[in-house]
Amino acid sequence: MIRHRGYRHSLNAYVDGELGPSETRRLEEHLAGCGECRVQLERLQGLQGLLRQGLKDPAVDLTPALWPGVRARIESGRPPGRVTAWIRQIWEATWERPRLSLAGAAVISVLLLSSVYLLWETPVAPPPRKTVVLEPRRAQVVVEAVEPEPDYGAMVLTTSDEDEGLHVIWVVAQGDK
Amino acid sequence: MRQILLIVCLFLLLPISLAYAQAVPIEVQVIQASREPSSAVDPAIGQLVRELQRDFAYTNYRLLETHRGEVSPQSPWRTVIAGGRDLSVALMKMDKGRVELHITTPRVNTRVSLQRGGRPILLGGPPHGSGVLIMVISAR
Structure with a gap:
């Protein structure tokens, strides 16, 4: 043995x-x-x-066993859509350019941080209200100035009225007040 | 030749028409208010008297005079009211149906803005006879 x-x-x-x-x-x-x-x-x-x-x-031994499966996958597969192709192109382009990938990631990070900051700091404004601007109604009579002579006094009176009172400039002597 | 004369006349009339367009008719009603027994009120001042009676203690209102004239930016209007008092009205400004007037009376000068065809401004207080005078000034 x-x-x-x-x-x-x-x-x-x-x-x-x-x-x-x-x-x-x-x-x-x-x-x-x-x-x-x-x-x-x-x-x-x-x-x-x-x-x-x-x-x-x-290949003599391995390919015959693998080829039918590969062929079936190719024949059953659909061409990628435009969006998928576009995303794939971007992905491949960024993957092949590390600097571009880093720059894009930095930009996205800044945007995200800015959004979070703004949402955090900005107070929520109330919904805008409909504003109606009313033009002030000017009285039919406006007393701009009153200058009584010496020894006289003047007062402006407005009588009560439903629409608009009467405007009266009343002049009196100083001794009559 | 006639056409030329017509054009010349039109040009000569233009300033006059412009001045007329800027003229503002003024009306002054002179009322005597007193504590005498009430009498029949002139219909021309009926509404005004009703308003005055709400706030003034006078019992009798009598329309003494009515003066009418025109004022323009270049020419004030002057008149003499009851008791020989001078009254002068000058047009200071005219804008969008409103006029600004400078009113001069023996005892007071005032500047008022009136709506044309709207409410009047009243100047009262000067003694006259057994009562006082009230001048009702309006722009038409």
């Missing part, structure tokens, strides 16, 4: 062609009399052949 373990360890090197001449001759003498090690040698040589063939042309 111990001998088989030693030769099996040498089998990998033998398949890879890494054994020296003396070790190769001794292993081949063993293989001639050991059927179990020959079976193991055949397994290793078959596995090595598969690996070599896969490394040379991987």
Whole structure:
């Protein structure tokens, strides 16, 4: 058993062609009399052949299994819409230009902070009310100035009336007051 | 030739027509108010007397005179009212149906703004006979 373990360890090197001449001759003498090690040698040589063939042309084995799924996805997919294409272009453009991305992020941040500040500080104004401007009604009679002569006094009286009172400038002597 | 004369006449009349357009008719009613027994009131001052009776203690109102004239920016109007008192009215300003008048009487000078065709301004107080005079001045 111990001998088989030693030769099996040498089998990998033998398949890879890494054994020296003396070790190769001794292993081949063993293989001639050991059927179990020959079976193991055949397994290793078959596995090595598969690996070599896969490394040379991987599409030969892999593509046939993957292609039907890829084709089905392409055929079932819809062309992206204008908005989606536009967003994708912007995304790709910004992704390819880090400076532009940073500038855009900075602008958006400033706008957001400004909005929050304004909403926080600005008091909510009451809804505008309808304003009606009324032109003051000027009285039919307006006394602009009264200048009594010396020794006389004058007073302006307005009588009561439903529409508009009478305006009376009453002049009296100073001694008659 | 006639056309030229017509145009010249029109140009000569233009300042006169403009002055006439700016002329403001003035009316002055001179009333004597007294405490004499009431008598028949002149219909020309009936409404005015009813208003005066609400606030003044006079019992008798009598229309003595009515003076009419015109004032324009260039020419004041002068008249003599009861008792030989001078009354002068000058047009100071005219705007949108209102006139500003400078009124000069023996005892008081005043400047008033009146609505044309509206309420009058009353100047009262000078003694006259057994009562006092009230001048009712309005612009037409």
